[in-house]
Amino acid sequence: MPNIKVLKNPGYLYDLNYLFYLKFNKELCIESVEKSRRDEAKAYFTHISTLFGDISDDLFVFYHADESGRCFMITYFFDPYKNQFATNFDFTFLKNKLTDVDNLIKGLIRFYFTDFPQERLAECLESREKLFSAIKESSYDNDKKCRLYEFFHSPLPYIQMLQSELIEKEILLTSYYQEHYNLILTAHNNTSIEVLSQSIKGEKDFTFIKDEGKTLFTSYCLLHKYWMKYFFIPEGVIYFLGYDYAAGMHAYLEQIKTxxxxxxxxxxxxxxxxxxxxxxxxxxxxxxxxxxxxxxxxxxxxxxxxxxxxxxxxxxxxxxxxxxxxxxxxxxxxxxxxxxxxxxxx
Structure with a gap:
């Protein structure tokens, strides 16, 4: 069996985004936890939100989840960069990506109008009038429509606020990680390759890692403590594990089965x-x-x-x-x- 190599930055940056995700999707976060632990999760999420302080409602468009649970920031500024998880994926990398304002705005249009054919999407990218018409005709509720109108009418202040609040919360998160890093060490010491291998749907085992000279990585989260997810990356496989992931493992495996x-x-x-x-x-x-x-x-x-x-x-x-x-x-x-x-x- 391969050894496990720990990467700090991917899980750390997911936690940073999760803090904002939690602000706008608390009920969804609670529902994602095993039923027997939801009361505990509700108290925990409230504690985390209080500990890290207020987050502006104006960041709604970046972090509010769609019907599948996805939000813009994780969909466009986390998942697509999985090939950098084992190399240069850190907070500086994220900040640099967010300075490309035009790309960010285009990404938001694509995110909120996912099912548009290419031709209509191109029209919305080029014409504010076409974009506002698309918002009006959409099935979104009035609150979301208003937020989209307000953002696309004057996006720069919202983007600057996003950049500023990420920097502010990242400072707090750094301190939190320093104070609670022992939880990650404990989780790592208790991580079982045998159990992790069960969660790769459709894969038999980890032999391909050894056979192809690949690496098995883990990256732990302190805020999203119930989480478990994996990505195939060029270097091998990376698991994102909340430090309390083992407690939810049974429910996770049952969900895969049924x-x-x-x-x-x-x-x-x-x-x-x-x-x-x-x-x-x-x-x-x-x-x-x-x-x-x-x-x-x-x-x-x-x-x-x-x-x-x-x-x-x-x-x-x-x-x-x-x-x-x-x-x-x-x-x-x-x-x-x-x-x-x-x-x-x-």
Whole structure:
């Protein structure tokens, strides 16, 4: 079995973003915790929010989650840089990315209008009138529409506020990590490769790491203490683990085996995702770039759909160098069939 190498910065930066995510999605954060621990989680999240102080409501557009639980900042300024997780991904890297104001604004338009075809998306990127018309015609509630109008009417003050508040909270987070780093050390000492290997859906074990000269990384979170997620990266695999991840491991593994029916219906209730699954079934596997070309998706739209399918376990992930291939996870649908069998006549 491979040894585990710890990376500080990825988990630390996720925690920084999670602090803001918690501000705008507290109920969603509580619901993501195993039911038996939700009262504890509610008290914990309240404690963290109080400890780190107020966050401006004006940062709503950056951190409010969509129906799949994604927010803009993590979708555009965290997940896409996974290939840098083991190298230069730190707070300076993030700050530099946020100085590209035009790219940030374009990213927000793409995020809030994920399902737009390329042509209409291009119109919104070029014309404020077209963008405001899109906001008006959208299915968003009035509160979100107002926030989007206000941001896109004068985005620079909001972006400057984001940059400023991230710097302010990062200073506080540094102190918090220094005071509580023993929790990370304890979590690392108790981390089991055998248990981690069970959570890679569709993968047998970690032998590919040894066979291909890869590395198994972990990066721990002190604020998002219940979290567990992994990414395939060029250097191997990186696990993000909240320091209390072990307590939620049973629920995590059960969720993989039997996804909640409401989550399943939400994920598969979109026609585009069924088309993606049909294509993967026919072709065997495909990349995000393949899906963009075949279905005329924007990059963010393809990523959005495949992320939701991956999140519930409907597709498997295979890493080949820097290219990620997706395929149908057939054992998952065996589980779904069994899950639905109780509603059948026999």
């Amino acid at each position: 996804p909640p029916l409401e989550n399943l219906c939400a994920a598969l209730g979109e026609k585009s995702r069924i088309q993606i699954l049909d294509h993967l079934l026919k072709m065997g596997e495909a990349t995000c770039k393949d899906l963009e070309k075949i279905f005329d998706f924007s990059g963010s739209t393809a990523y959005h759909h495949i992320t939701i399918l991956s999140k519930i376990g409907a597709v498997k992930v295979r890493n080949e160098g820097k290219t990620i291939f997706y395929s149908v996870n057939k054992p998952f649908f065996d589980t779904v069939r069994n899950l639905l069998a109780k509603y059948s006549k026999n």
